[in-house]
Amino acid sequence: MTGTGCDVAIIGAGPAGLSAAATAAELGLAAVVIEEQAGPGGQVWRGFDGGPAATANPAAHAVLARARSAGAAFRFATTVVDIDRTLGVTWYDGLRLGRLQARAVIIATGTVERPLPFPGWTLPGVIGLGALQIAYKTGGVVPDADTGEVVVAGQGPLVLQCLADLAGGGARVSAVLDIGARGRMAAALASLPGALGARPGLLARGAGLLWKRRLSGVPTHRGVERFEALGTDHVEAVRFTIDGTTRTLPCRLLAVHDGVIPNTQLPRLLKLDHVWRPDTRCFTPTVDAHGRSSRDGVWIAGDGAGIGGVLDAEPGGRLAALDAARFLGRLDGDAFEQKAATDRRRRAGNRKARQFIDALDPPRDPATGLDDETIVCRCEGLTAGALRTVIRGGVDEPNRVKTATRCGMGSCQGRICGNLLTQLIARETGRPEEQIGALRIRPPLKPVPLGAFADFEDTP
Amino acid sequence: MFKRAPSPRPVVAITVDGKPVEARRGDTVASALLAAGYLSFTDTPRRVTPYCLIGNCFGCLCEIDGRRGVQACLAPVRDGMVVRTGHKEPDR
Numbered sequence: 001m002t003g004t005g006c007d008v009a010i011i012g013a014g015p016a017g018l019s020a021a022a023t024a025a026e027l028g029l030a031a032v033v034i035e036e037q038a039g040p041g042g043q044v045w046r047g048f049d050g051g052p053a054a055t056a057n058p059a060a061h062a063v064l065a066r067a068r069s070a071g072a073a074f075r076f077a078t079t080v081v082d083i084d085r086t087l088g089v090t091w092y093d094g095l096r097l098g099r100l101q102a103r104a105v106i107i108a109t110g111t112v113e114r115p116l117p118f119p120g121w122t123l124p125g126v127i128g129l130g131a132l133q134i135a136y137k138t139g140g141v142v143p144d145a146d147t148g149e150v151v152v153a154g155q156g157p158l159v160l161q162c163l164a165d166l167a168g169g170g171a172r173v174s175a176v177l178d179i180g181a182r183g184r185m186a187a188a189l190a191s192l193p194g195a196l197g198a199r200p201g202l203l204a205r206g207a208g209l210l211w212k213r214r215l216s217g218v219p220t221h222r223g224v225e226r227f228e229a230l231g232t233d234h235v236e237a238v239r240f241t242i243d244g245t246t247r248t249l250p251c252r253l254l255a256v257h258d259g260v261i262p263n264t265q266l267p268r269l270l271k272l273d274h275v276w277r278p279d280t281r282c283f284t285p286t287v288d289a290h291g292r293s294s295r296d297g298v299w300i301a302g303d304g305a306g307i308g309g310v311l312d313a314e315p316g317g318r319l320a321a322l323d324a325a326r327f328l329g330r331l332d333g334d335a336f337e338q339k340a341a342t343d344r345r346r347r348a349g350n351r352k353a354r355q356f357i358d359a360l361d362p363p364r365d366p367a368t369g370l371d372d373e374t375i376v377c378r379c380e381g382l383t384a385g386a387l388r389t390v391i392r393g394g395v396d397e398p399n400r401v402k403t404a405t406r407c408g409m410g411s412c413q414g415r416i417c418g419n420l421l422t423q424l425i426a427r428e429t430g431r432p433e434e435q436i437g438a439l440r441i442r443p444p445l446k447p448v449p450l451g452a453f454a455d456f457e458d459t460p
Numbered sequence: 461m462f463k464r465a466p467s468p469r470p471v472v473a474i475t476v477d478g479k480p481v482e483a484r485r486g487d488t489v490a491s492a493l494l495a496a497g498y499l500s501f502t503d504t505p506r507r508v509t510p511y512c513l514i515g516n517c518f519g520c521l522c523e524i525d526g527r528r529g530v531q532a533c534l535a536p537v538r539d540g541m542v543v544r545t546g547h548k549e550p551d552r
Binding site (some may be wrong): 036037038043047050077078112113122123124125126127128130131134135136138139140141142144147148150170233234250255260263378379404410411412415416447 | 461463467469474486487491492494499502508511513519521529
């Protein structure tokens with residue numbers, strides 16, 4: 001495989017990536033979109049281009065059509081495994097390695113579920129709530145309470161959206177455990193006027209989902225302080241505590257959710273600047289108003305630079321592409337200002353709405369009430385207690401803990417346990433997460449067989 | 461624990477641990493396995509389980525067409541695909 005080149009490499013074909021591709025291509029830039037999934041849409045628009053759960057999504061079709069007709073190229077089922085100092089993008093498509101020399105890179109890899117460790121979370125039958133939505137969008141596969149109780153334990157805007165989507169697919173849920181802190185509506189009210197002024201439609205939709213959920217008659221238990229999955233070979237029950245009272249419900253499928261966080265594998269591979277955000281309990285790449293990162297030639301668009309939802313992903317993608325075009329000399333300063341103005345205003349409004357939504361469901365502190373017996377590193381089966389012992393012994397930096405315990409060395413390479421490890425160290429040492437830092441990410445981002453390297457010609 | 465909403469999509473015939481499983485065009489191996497009653501796709505001692513279904517958690521690794529350690533959630537099903545999880549039977 002020999003190298004090829006482009007002006008802009010866009011990683012991810014969700015709303016932000018597609019918007020960036022359309023804008024870049026329309027400005028005459030050679031744009032290549034690399035997407036790990038088999039088709040476009042990312043997760044929030046998953047399957048829009050002919051999938052089983054395809055619903056009318058004119059926005060998505062329009063953006064894809066614009067990108068294609070303007071000449072953007074697409075590589076699906078292809079994973080980026082490295083980006084080097086010169087912005088050479090190495091990819092693997094399951095058969096071979098390839099290299100694409102870019103002059104600018106826009107990372108649009110979206111979000112992942114915030115890992116929520118609790119006793120029994122590695123039992124078969126425990127799954128992320130987002131995963132249920134994916135199963136529905138991919139294959140029309142939905143939970144079936146007739147063959148075993150289905151319990152949802154979670155908080156966050158996605159809970160309502162997922163429940164509504166799944167109900168639309170014929171799913172029945174036996175009970176909902178609301179794990180959010182009590183009284184958070186009161187705390188969020190301060191941000192409500194700004195949000196109503198900026199995005200009344202969005203809030204109306206949320207209220208509508210709440211009302212639908214109320215009418216559905218699914219029993220909801222609020223103020224859940226602690227919960228655990230019980231069972232031997234698979235989950236059989238969920239035990240939970242509210243106001244000191246403990247109850248147990250039979251359960252064969254337990255879907256959990258505590259919000260979403262940016263996917264930071266690529267930004268950290270590139271050693272971009274990150275800050276620890278205490279409100280979202282994760283490291284987030286620092287970007288300017290157009291998504292420009294701490295490194296020349298690299299932008300982050302969409303939720304990967306901070307959760308803004310799909311409404312913010314499209315303007316974010318456009319702004320990153322405009323800024324990249326300016327960086328590459330394709331757009332002068334005045335033309336840039338003129339084209340960027342509308343999207344900049346749109347994003348300011350989105351931020352106001354987001355403040356209210358974020359205040360509604362602050363994530364749990366995973367280190368609080370984390371039993372020593374609870375697994376933290378799923379891939380290597382390491383418990384909180386095992387990690388605490390090592391940390392208390394003076395190994396108090398994530399990469400040294402990794403060397404000492406294999407935490408973060410398993411298949412997922414720290415994708416699930418990384419933020420948890422940093423927070424555990426923070427709790428044990430009293431030092432802030434910002435100072436403690438994160439696991440170092442090294443290429444390849446995902447496993448590549450040796451044979452692929454043997455055939456790979458690394459020519460620029 | 462999972463059922464499939466009525467689907468007009470064509471059936472895709474795969475085998476899982478030697479047993480025939482009906483998937484649908486558009487399925488990933490992961491969604492097909494969930495629909496067929498599998499809650500974990502690998503019979504390792506730690507029972508790593510599918511958690512995210514978007515390629516992030518690596519809990520869906522299984523053997524597909526002789527290749528081991530493949531993320532089932534990123535692999536579209538194809539007629540004749542041979543999947544091995546190591547289970548004697550589904551979890552259901």
